[in-house]
């Protein structure tokens with residue numbers, strides 16, 4: 484063992500777990516394809532002002548959670564991305580994608596970095612998959628966003644998730660509401676905890692998110708955002724709910740759901756998992772029509788998107804027993820050598836099999852035949868191919884099916900013909 488450890492809040496993903504990741508990623512890619520999405524990959528760092536502008540200076544993320552540094556002493560500050568939406572929108576605007584088509588649907592699976600206090604379900608490096616509808620935020624697009632997110636969960640077999648949904652209205656509605664809320668909360672300022680007092684000045688809507696029971700009691704009597712919404716906001720929200728009903732997607736309207744980021748407007752949603760503890764949000768999203776202009780776009784780019792935490796999805800699936808059945812890839816053929824003088828022959832047999840698309844392994848530690856057999860079984864190889872002095876002389880090899888224990892003697896060409904992909908092999 485070495486004295487070096489992974490940085491707190493960051494973790495290694497070993498091959499056993501990679502099987503689960505690949506399974507989930509495979510489903511995400513498939514469902515994204517069903518919805519006509521194309522994948523985007525953006526750099527892990529961006530100029531810091533993109534996030535300050537695009538997420539909002541009053542948010543927790545920008546206020547205290549960004550990993551920010553200056554590569555050159557007097558150069559521009561850069562930040563490891565704490566979320567993907569700002570970077571995707573930056574890339575979209577930079578490439579002027581809206582010129583080629585009014586709507587672009589882009590998805591990602593990406594690593595993010597936030598300087599939060601590490602705890603169960605909360606890391607400093609974590610991953611999200613997410614999707615952005617750039618150029619459309621109609622109720623149909625919003626319903627598609629929620630539908631796609633829920634379809635990924637359904638395709639993975641995840642059960643018991645709860646969808647909460649709310650509307651934040653037009654930005655003007657929100658400004659009026661923010662003032663009313665501040666006015667209501669001000670007299671309670673001495674009773675508020677430190678975090679809420681800080682939010683009272685900067686972003687009082689975030690107080691609605693508080694998990695502190697005393698603050699929740701204060702909030703219970705606060706003015707309601709819905710009473711400040713104009714008719715068009717209400718109508719758009721009703722439409723979204725109608726589509727969800729039509730699609731048999733269950734939801735709870737939660738007037739206190741505000742989401743952390745500044746750029747959300749109209750519909751916001753969040754999915755919570757009963758399998759997670761205090762950090763029970765597994766994903767969420769909403770409309771962010773104002774972001775493009777915030778980033779300097781001359782025209783409005785309506786948009787909606789969602790993001791789901793991959794690690795929390797994995798924890799949920801593990802607890803629901805959805806990952807046990809996944810088998811790591813095992814070799815099709817394990818070559819067992821009579822003695823290591825024949826290593827050269829084994830190398831060439833192994834090479835021919837691999838070039839024919841057959842997953843093959845051989846002993847690399849010059850172990851006894853018995854130890855090689857044990858290894859073949861441990862690796863759950865489908866077949867063992869014996870390379871002994873007689874086999875090399877006659878160019879006919881024993882091929883043993885480890886499932887049935889039947890053994891045949893075949894030439895290399897015959898083995899390839901039988902096992903190669905497309906010829907009935909197990910690929």
Ligand code: AMP
Nearest residue numbers: 604605606609764765766790791792795
């Ligand atoms: P957000 O971008 O904050 O809305 O987060 C979307 C989802 O990402 C959350 O619902 C979580 O599943 C996941 N997530 C956010 N922050 C973390 C973190 N620090 N560690 C692990 N997962 C996270």
